[in-house]
Amino acid sequence: MSSRKKNILKVIILGDSGVGKTSLMHRYVSDKFSQQYKATIGADFLTKEVTMDGDKVATMQVWDTAGQERFQSLGVAFYRGADCCVLVYDVTNAKSFENIKSWRDEFLVHANVSSPDTFPFVILGNKLDVEESKKVVSNRAAQDMAKSLGNVPLFLTSAKGSINVDTAFEEIARNALQQSQADADAFEDDFNDAINIQLDGEPSSCGC
Amino acid sequence: MDGGFAASKFESTVKAQNKGRTLYLASKSPSVPNLNEAFQSDVRPRISPGRGQSQLNVLSVTEELTGSSVIDLYGDEEDEQDEQGDEDEGENQEDEGTDGLASDNPRSFTASPSVSAPAGNISSRDLSHYDRYGFKKHNSHISQEEYHAWWDDYSRYCVRRKRKWQDLLEKSGLVSVNGVPDRFPPRSEKLKRYVRKGIPAEWRGQAWWYFARGQEKLNKNKGVYDKLLAAASERSGKASGRDLEVIERDLHRTFPENIHFQRQPNDTEEPLMIQSLRRVLVAFSVYNPKIGYCQSMNFLAGLLLLFLDEERTFWMLVIITSRYLPGVHNVNLEGVNVDQGVLMLCVKEYLPDFWPKIVPKQHARNNEFLYKLPPITLCTASWFMSCFVGVVPIETTLRIWDCLFYEESHILFKMSLSMLKICEQDIAAARQNNRALRSRTLSKDDEDIEIFQAIQTTPKKLLDPQQIFDRILFKRRFSLNNLNQEEIDRCRKYVTSQRLKLKNYADIMGNRPSANENAKRDIKMGPEFVESALSSEIYGFRRSLTAAHWNNSIKEKVRQIRRK
Numbered sequence: 001m002s003s004r005k006k007n008i009l010k011v012i013i014l015g016d017s018g019v020g021k022t023s024l025m026h027r028y029v030s031d032k033f034s035q036q037y038k039a040t041i042g043a044d045f046l047t048k049e050v051t052m053d054g055d056k057v058a059t060m061q062v063w064d065t066a067g068q069e070r071f072q073s074l075g076v077a078f079y080r081g082a083d084c085c086v087l088v089y090d091v092t093n094a095k096s097f098e099n100i101k102s103w104r105d106e107f108l109v110h111a112n113v114s115s116p117d118t119f120p121f122v123i124l125g126n127k128l129d130v131e132e133s134k135k136v137v138s139n140r141a142a143q144d145m146a147k148s149l150g151n152v153p154l155f156l157t158s159a160k161g162s163i164n165v166d167t168a169f170e171e172i173a174r175n176a177l178q179q180s181q182a183d184a185d186a187f188e189d190d191f192n193d194a195i196n197i198q199l200d201g202e203p204s205s206c207g208c
Numbered sequence: 209m210d211g212g213f214a215a216s217k218f219e220s221t222v223k224a225q226n227k228g229r230t231l232y233l234a235s236k237s238p239s240v241p242n243l244n245e246a247f248q249s250d251v252r253p254r255i256s257p258g259r260g261q262s263q264l265n266v267l268s269v270t271e272e273l274t275g276s277s278v279i280d281l282y283g284d285e286e287d288e289q290d291e292q293g294d295e296d297e298g299e300n301q302e303d304e305g306t307d308g309l310a311s312d313n314p315r316s317f318t319a320s321p322s323v324s325a326p327a328g329n330i331s332s333r334d335l336s337h338y339d340r341y342g343f344k345k346h347n348s349h350i351s352q353e354e355y356h357a358w359w360d361d362y363s364r365y366c367v368r369r370k371r372k373w374q375d376l377l378e379k380s381g382l383v384s385v386n387g388v389p390d391r392f393p394p395r396s397e398k399l400k401r402y403v404r405k406g407i408p409a410e411w412r413g414q415a416w417w418y419f420a421r422g423q424e425k426l427n428k429n430k431g432v433y434d435k436l437l438a439a440a441s442e443r444s445g446k447a448s449g450r451d452l453e454v455i456e457r458d459l460h461r462t463f464p465e466n467i468h469f470q471r472q473p474n475d476t477e478e479p480l481m482i483q484s485l486r487r488v489l490v491a492f493s494v495y496n497p498k499i500g501y502c503q504s505m506n507f508l509a510g511l512l513l514l515f516l517d518e519e520r521t522f523w524m525l526v527i528i529t530s531r532y533l534p535g536v537h538n539v540n541l542e543g544v545n546v547d548q549g550v551l552m553l554c555v556k557e558y559l560p561d562f563w564p565k566i567v568p569k570q571h572a573r574n575n576e577f578l579y580k581l582p583p584i585t586l587c588t589a590s591w592f593m594s595c596f597v598g599v600v601p602i603e604t605t606l607r608i609w610d611c612l613f614y615e616e617s618h619i620l621f622k623m624s625l626s627m628l629k630i631c632e633q634d635i636a637a638a639r640q641n642n643r644a645l646r647s648r649t650l651s652k653d654d655e656d657i658e659i660f661q662a663i664q665t666t667p668k669k670l671l672d673p674q675q676i677f678d679r680i681l682f683k684r685r686f687s688l689n690n691l692n693q694e695e696i697d698r699c700r701k702y703v704t705s706q707r708l709k710l711k712n713y714a715d716i717m718g719n720r721p722s723a724n725e726n727a728k729r730d731i732k733m734g735p736e737f738v739e740s741a742l743s744s745e746i747y748g749f750r751r752s753l754t755a756a757h758w759n760n761s762i763k764e765k766v767r768q769i770r771r772k
Contacts, residue, residue, distance in 0.1 A: 036465055037461065038507075039503050041589075043587065044664060074585075074589055077581055
């Protein structure tokens with residue numbers, strides 16, 4: 001196993017404005033819900049200690065972002081080094097669901113991940129607590145979308161009603177840990193390669 | 209199907225809004241002095257200031273107040289009022305006699321619901337939890353006890369400062385009509401000092417308007433606001449449908465903790481403040497399509513509405529987004545990126561110890577950080593976009609705003625530097641206090657988290673403005689005094705051109721057909737590229753064209769020559 005084990009898992013929450021990103025983060029990290037969250041400007045983050053499979057302990061760093069489209073240009077720098085990306089839509093807002101794919105693409109463009117095909121995403125359909133008549137995104141449509149994006153795990157959640165949030169974040173943590181280990185291993189390979197090259201070649205004269 | 213349903217739903221919401229908008233077209237909402245009345249539903253029609261008569265707005269309220277004192281506004285704790293006479297600076301003894309009026313007069317000028325609770329809709333709430341602007345006193349960062357301990361002192365400070373202001377106005381031959389001056393003395397070092405120490409709360413609206421030269425703007429644009437409102441109701445749901453949607457969602461996420469923005473249990477309509485906020489933001493999105501609506505403007509407009517009527521709020525928003533924060537709210541947010549670049553240059557200059565902690569070495573080597581802004585700028589960007597509203601507690605915010613309208617935007621940079629300085633101190637103190645941390649060398653990841661945590665929570669605890677104003681911002685030793693508006697403007701130009709150069713270069717390199725995809729990629733990202741794209745001109749702060757800078761720029765030149 002990798003010796004350079006990263007104990008911090010960086011998770012980024014993306015999605016349209018008002019889908020409940022801040023609420024989900026607070027529900028997961030501090031098990032609280034409030035009707036009084038303000039619109040997020042820039043980004044906020046919270047950390048939580050997670051234990052997985054009984055023994056692995058890590059610090060999960062959850063980043064909550066502004067949902068308005070134009071804020072994407074600010075996020076570029078901090079997408080890097082993410083271990084998992086959470087895409088959130090609101091089950092009562094069709095537009096937010098349609099935008100899931102573009103949020104994913106946007107992330108991949110800027111995050112500069114080593115292998116875009118295997119990078120872990122998790123989709124959350126939030127506000128499950130609202131009355132049936134207001135829901136406009138069918139479960140079927142959501143499942144199809146998740147499948148089309150490469151079998152991305154999908155959870156229907158309610159930050160308000162505390163439905164499925166923990167389960168979803170457990171999955172997120174597991175995915176993030178896997179990704180982080182994969183990255184660390186890749187790093188180690190690179191590192192070893194670099195050393196080999198040095199050993200094989202002539203010691204280069206000092207560059208001035 | 210799904211989409212169609214949502215769209216039609218949205219349309220109907222918009223229609224409903226339009227109805228409201230037309231209904232209230234002529235009744236721009238009042239500034240805070242009237243707000244307490246606004247809760248008495250029967251006075252709603254009466255408080256409408258009517259178009260173009262915003263001036264009357266303030267007057268009509270203050271007329272009712274003849275004889276009530278400044279303490280109305282400052283003494284929301286009855287027990288402290290007796291002690292006012294002890295103040296050494298207290299000259300206006302006549303103020304003392306009227307203390308009692310505050311709590312007796314339900315229509316008093318004060319915005320503090322605790323003393324002026326009308327018998328109307330909000331009586332069911334415990335108003336002692338709200339401050340004089342209607343904000344909740346305590347939150348997850350500040351306890352009720354902390355709040356009262358601080359307010360006990362600060363309210364007296366405010367009373368003292370108001371007396372000073374009154375003296376100053378008198379000496380300048382300016383009369384205040386019913387307690388609120390409509391003009392202020394000409395600009396001077398003394399006036400600047402007074403502004404830095406805080407403008408009396410009940411004069412703020414008028415003072416901001418005056419210092420920002422709002423009337424000038426309004427005179428040039430008579431009737432424009434109403435036309436915008438009319439235009440907005442005609443074409444809503446079409447042109448700026450996207451903006452409207454975001455505005456609608458943000459209305460209730462602006463000041464949910466402020467009583468004036470909350471729907472009261474017996475209210476049949478939305479709070480007036482919410483209606484005003486909607487109109488101002490929608491009108492703005494029509495007025496300036498380059499910006500449209502940008503999240504964070506809700507905070508700017510929301511705070512302005514607590515102090516100014518709707519039309520003035522609108523023009524102040526125009527002034528802030530064009531004069532003080534040019535380009536910051538534009539669709540591409542380039543202005544905020546430029547300002548973050550400027551801030552980073554300032555950090556390098558004024559907080560050299562903090563600098564290496566926030567900018568990775570490889571990006572600090574040349575000006576790369578101006579293009580690849582370090583992650584903390586994601587947090588500091590919001591300080592600029594919302595001018596600290598919601599970032600620091602309300603009294604501190606207001607003191608920053610006092611300075612902003614008098615001294616312009618460089619105050620935001622100074623404030624940010626001061627804030628980072630406090631964060632730095634907090635981090636050091638936390639390490640000092642935690643033995644485990646002291647003995648351990650932190651990993652880069654841990655250090656980053658530490659910094660982010662400080663940047664997020666430290667500002668929220670700055671209940672007392674003095675903590676940052678006296679102890680850091682205007683302290684001589686911190687030498688921020690050299691950072692003036694001229695310097696910031698120069699710096700902004702520099703960063704703008706550097707970012708543009710880099711962008712152009714990236715475009716050219718990116719478009720050039722290349723045999724080797726990887727090579728192209730390297731060119732795109734590598735430091736070599738940045739180095740050649742960004743010229744070696746290094747920004748020199750005026751005061752401190754130090755040897756170090758000089759050497760660096762020579763070194764850079766030599767390096768370039770050698771490469772050739």
